[in-house]
Amino acid sequence: MSIEVQQVNKAFGNFKALNEINLSIQSGELVALLGPSGCGKTTLLRIIAGLEKPDSGHIIFNGADVSRRDVRKRNVGFVFQHYALFRHMTVFDNVAFGLRMKPRRQRPSESVIHDKVLELLRMVQLDWLADRYPEQLSGGQRQRIALARALAVEPEILLLDEPFGALDAKVRKELRRWLANLHEEINLTSVFVTHDQEEAMEVADRIVVMNKGVIEQIGTPAEVYENPANEFVYHFLGDSNQLQLDDQQIQFRPHEVLLSRRAEPEHRAGVVRDIRPLGAITRVTLKVEGQELPIEAEVVRDDASLNGLQRGETLYFKPKAS
Amino acid sequence: MALRPSPVIPGFNLTLGYTLVYLSLIVLLPLAGMLVYASKLSWPEFYAIVSHDRVLAALKLSFGAALAAALLNGLVGTLLAWVLVRYRFPGRKIIDALIDLPFALPTAVAGIALTALYAPRGWVGQWANEIALKIAYTPLGIILALTFVTLPFVVRTVQPVLEDIPRELEEAASCLGANKFQVLRHVLIPALLPAWLTGFTLAFARAVGEYGSVIFIAGNMPGKTEILPLLIMVKLDQYDYLGATAIGVMMLAVSFVFLLLINLLQRRISRG
Numbered sequence: 001m002s003i004e005v006q007q008v009n010k011a012f013g014n015f016k017a018l019n020e021i022n023l024s025i026q027s028g029e030l031v032a033l034l035g036p037s038g039c040g041k042t043t044l045l046r047i048i049a050g051l052e053k054p055d056s057g058h059i060i061f062n063g064a065d066v067s068r069r070d071v072r073k074r075n076v077g078f079v080f081q082h083y084a085l086f087r088h089m090t091v092f093d094n095v096a097f098g099l100r101m102k103p104r105r106q107r108p109s110e111s112v113i114h115d116k117v118l119e120l121l122r123m124v125q126l127d128w129l130a131d132r133y134p135e136q137l138s139g140g141q142r143q144r145i146a147l148a149r150a151l152a153v154e155p156e157i158l159l160l161d162e163p164f165g166a167l168d169a170k171v172r173k174e175l176r177r178w179l180a181n182l183h184e185e186i187n188l189t190s191v192f193v194t195h196d197q198e199e200a201m202e203v204a205d206r207i208v209v210m211n212k213g214v215i216e217q218i219g220t221p222a223e224v225y226e227n228p229a230n231e232f233v234y235h236f237l238g239d240s241n242q243l244q245l246d247d248q249q250i251q252f253r254p255h256e257v258l259l260s261r262r263a264e265p266e267h268r269a270g271v272v273r274d275i276r277p278l279g280a281i282t283r284v285t286l287k288v289e290g291q292e293l294p295i296e297a298e299v300v301r302d303d304a305s306l307n308g309l310q311r312g313e314t315l316y317f318k319p320k321a322s
Numbered sequence: 323m324a325l326r327p328s329p330v331i332p333g334f335n336l337t338l339g340y341t342l343v344y345l346s347l348i349v350l351l352p353l354a355g356m357l358v359y360a361s362k363l364s365w366p367e368f369y370a371i372v373s374h375d376r377v378l379a380a381l382k383l384s385f386g387a388a389l390a391a392a393l394l395n396g397l398v399g400t401l402l403a404w405v406l407v408r409y410r411f412p413g414r415k416i417i418d419a420l421i422d423l424p425f426a427l428p429t430a431v432a433g434i435a436l437t438a439l440y441a442p443r444g445w446v447g448q449w450a451n452e453i454a455l456k457i458a459y460t461p462l463g464i465i466l467a468l469t470f471v472t473l474p475f476v477v478r479t480v481q482p483v484l485e486d487i488p489r490e491l492e493e494a495a496s497c498l499g500a501n502k503f504q505v506l507r508h509v510l511i512p513a514l515l516p517a518w519l520t521g522f523t524l525a526f527a528r529a530v531g532e533y534g535s536v537i538f539i540a541g542n543m544p545g546k547t548e549i550l551p552l553l554i555m556v557k558l559d560q561y562d563y564l565g566a567t568a569i570g571v572m573m574l575a576v577s578f579v580f581l582l583l584i585n586l587l588q589r590r591i592s593r594g
Contacts, residue, residue, distance in 0.1 A: 051493050071496045078497040084490040088512045098498035101508070153498055 008057030032204035077150030098153035267316035388529035391468035399476025429534030459541030472525035479521030
């Protein structure tokens with residue numbers, strides 16, 4: 001199901017959370033709302049879900065204006081940052097909740113519910129936890145149960161609010177790959193909110209970069225990274241260096257740099273402050289004379305310039321772009 | 323029961339010993355003394371005292387009114403807690419502080435104030451009188467006094483639990499298609515029930531034993547508006563110590579059965 005957000009505004013008191021938001025999401029797309037905290041991304045997600053009412057503007061699902069439609073009737077699955085599982089219910093009952101709440105005429109029989117819940121639990125690979133209570137589960141398990149619960153009512157749109165925000169780094173990485181795969185499989189129009197650019201880059205088909213209640217740029221991960229629309233997007237999507245060259249200041253990413261042990265034309269000299277092997281790449285921090293900010297250079301770990309390099313040595317670097 | 327030392331408070335033996343001595347001195351000994359004193363009566367004598375019409379009428383009134391007051395506070399107290407937790411309005415802090423006042427006020431003062439208000443010529447009583455409703459000097463008045471005295475229990479037990487229930491829980495339920503009634507029935511009530519039951523039990527237990535506020539508004543007509551604690555006082559005034567003790571023992575037994583049942587119910591609920 002496609003989603004169309006038209007001229008949406010929302011203020012909380014004097015604080016303008018969303019300012020003239022326009023966004024269209026195609027059916028089956030996986031879109032990330034990316035931005036720093038307080039940029040309005042969660043508010044936008046909640047407005048799409050119907051948990052929040054916009055001050056003005058429209059939300060359109062598949063051509064139908066749902067702005068005035070209640071959450072219950074929008075048929076969206078919502079996954080909360082802190083899972084919001086029902087503590088007094090078992091995992092099974094949590095997942096079955098949506099099916100059991102259906103009006104009597106549409107409600108499936110208990111045996112159908114049973115099969116459906118187990119199928120969903122198998123899909124999130126947690127069918128062996130059906131009889132446990134949420135407090136007996138780990139964070140990653142809870143998040144997957146929350147997802148299974150949201151999917152039980154067969155929503156046409158899946159909305160996730162910082163779905164991996166409360167998890168540790170490793171689980172987070174596993175879970176987001178898993179989510180990307182799941183999306184491939186069931187191909188449900190999905191929108192998720194994150195403040196982690198890496199997460200957005202890794203999972204999303206398209207990224208909506210937001211800041212201070214407005215959309216700064218919409219594009220594929222490659223587009224927003226390679227062709228950032230403005231300074232904000234450039235800085236938000238990755239680390240950057242600033243270098244004073246004669247009378248102008250230039251910016252470049254840590255990986256957009258060439259290193260050399262010998263002085264070469266157009267290269268600048270820097271004293272090695274720190275060397276950090278980070279797996280496939282190694283980060284070298286350089287102090288350049290005449291400027292406060294250090295330069296960070298990221299090169300492949302077997303780069304010739306790194307061979308036997310020690311702190312305190314002088315290294316020559318050149319931004320690739322310029 | 324787990325017989326392993328708590329990692330937080332050192333000295334399991336010491337703490338358990340202290341607890342038992344304390345409980346014995348404050349709670350068990352007076353109760354046991356009462357039982358020993360009552361054992362001077364033979365069973366037929368005891369039965370004769372507690373099955374007297376006047377005693378039975380007072381028993382019904384005491385427990386009935388306490389149950390009614392606890393239920394009333396169970397409803398209104400939950401509502402109060404809800405309003406205090408979920409809404410922000412001017413004067414909220416003041417209302418919050420007012421809730422505890424019934425505990426601070428001497429119960430006799432409460433009883434006299436309520437009587438003055440609800441007596442047939444009182445401020446409220448005269449209006450009630452016009453629609454032929456008598457409040458003071460009827461069981462209704464007793465329930466009113468008990469409700470006043472036990473007001474804080476349910477509010478104060480439900481309030482913190484309600485504060486701990488995130489809004490997200492209700493939102494999650496509505497996203498899953500639950501209507502307002504279903505959210506209340508399947509999400510909020512199950513989460514609140516254990517705390518509510520605790521508040522209800524406290525209110526009920528306190529109401530059964532309440533004396534000071536009731537005697538002013540009850541009118542104390544034997545067999546009609548006479549509560550058990552008053553009956554015990556009457557017996558004491560007549561130097562009938564054994565009779566008073568017998569009634570006390572009976573109250574204790576009935577209360578114990580009630581509290582035990584509620585406790586069992588609570589355990590079943592919290593086990594899910």
